[in-house]
Amino acid sequence: xxxxxxxxxxxxxxxxxxxxxxxxxxxxxxxxxxxxxxxxxxxxxxxxxxxxxxxxxxxxxxxxxxxxxxxxxxxxxxxxxxxxxxxxxxxxxxxxxxxxxxxxxxxxxxxxxxxxx
Numbered sequence: 001x002x003x004x005x006x007x008x009x010x011x012x013x014x015x016x017x018x019x020x021x022x023x024x025x026x027x028x029x030x031x032x033x034x035x036x037x038x039x040x041x042x043x044x045x046x047x048x049x050x051x052x053x054x055x056x057x058x059x060x061x062x063x064x065x066x067x068x069x070x071x072x073x074x075x076x077x078x079x080x081x082x083x084x085x086x087x088x089x090x091x092x093x094x095x096x097x098x099x100x101x102x103x104x105x106x107x108x109x110x111x112x113x114x115x116x117x
Contacts, residue, residue, distance in 0.1 A: 006036040026108075033101070034109050037094040040086050060088040 006019055019036065022028040045063065047056060066072055067085040076083045101109070 006032070006040075029105070030109060030112060033098065033105070034112060037098065041091055041094055044091050045088075056088070063088070 006017065008015060008017060019028060019031040022031055045059075047059065064085070064087060067083060073083060
């Protein structure tokens with residue numbers, strides 16, 4: 001079984017990645033949408049609808065700075081926690097792609113996910 005990650009783990013840089021083994025554009029899309037994007041947005045931070053864009057930018061910037069803070073990273077390492085953040089812009093792009101899926105893509109993804117149970 002290949003790992004369900006979109007990038008190599010630092011400890012296993014030569015391990016094969018499922019999306020890189022895809023033989024068609026459709027299988028790459030299914031890997032990206034059904035595995036990588038889904039797992040990347042499992043625990044997002046969210047703001048209420050209508051939040052002014054300037055405040056969103058301030059909060060996103062603050063979170064990005066926190067994720068790079070040496071003291072924060074040291075504490076995370078002590079707790080054996082992996083810190084691999086995804087920017088708000090990236091999450092927004094992923095969710096935008098998911099809500100714009102065509103009915104045929106939704107049906108194919110649903111079929112695969114239901115078979116995986």
